[in-house]
Amino acid sequence: MIANQRVSILLIVACLAVSLVLTLLPLPGTLSAARPAFYTMTVMFWTAMQPLRFGPVAAWCCGIPIDVLYGTPFSEHGLAMAIAAYVVVKGRELLWSFPLAQQALLMLPVFLLYEFVLFWIDGATGLDVNQWWRWLPALSSAVLWPVWAFLLERIAEFEVG
Numbered sequence: 649m650i651a652n653q654r655v656s657i658l659l660i661v662a663c664l665a666v667s668l669v670l671t672l673l674p675l676p677g678t679l680s681a682a683r684p685a686f687y688t689m690t691v692m693f694w695t696a697m698q699p700l701r702f703g704p705v706a707a708w709c710c711g712i713p714i715d716v717l718y719g720t721p722f723s724e725h726g727l728a729m730a731i732a733a734y735v736v737v738k739g740r741e742l743l744w745s746f747p748l749a750q751q752a753l754l755m756l757p758v759f760l761l762y763e764f765v766l767f768w769i770d771g772a773t774g775l776d777v778n779q780w781w782r783w784l785p786a787l788s789s790a791v792l793w794p795v796w797a798f799l800l801e802r803i804a805e806f807e808v809g
Contacts, residue, residue, distance in 0.1 A: 683788065684785060692736050705730070
């Protein structure tokens with residue numbers, strides 16, 4: 649596990665860039681509604697792995713590009729990521745004490761919290777909030793978490809090792 653080893657900031661940025669591209673790839677309408685939040689999963693992974701170098705402030709900064717790309721209210725995603733990252737930092741010891749498959753159950757509330765903050769801000773700013781499928785990315789992200797975390801950890805071990 650690379651949780652206690654320093655990884656290069658370049659690796660973190662590269663992983664974030666790849667996950668941002670995956671987030672922006674066009675998908676058909678039905679698949680697009682359930683697209684896993686690759687960028688958010690990557691931010692939460694690095695927050696859990698490197699909390700001293702990549703904490704809630706870095707997570708907030710990572711939300712700004714999503715706001716710019718989606719045209720959402722400024723810092724909507726930043727605030728949601730910072731709150732979710734704070735929860736991950738506080739529960740990271742518990743998170744890494746479980747196998748990856750069980751971590752998905754612990755990450756589901758984090759992804760739901762992220763989506764709830766977006767839901768709340770959209771409602772406060774008068775955007776449409778009646779879509780039930782807006783919660784699907786949280787579920788698909790939790791299901792995909794074990795695979796995504798395994799992949800990112802192997803990439804980081806390759807760089808550190």
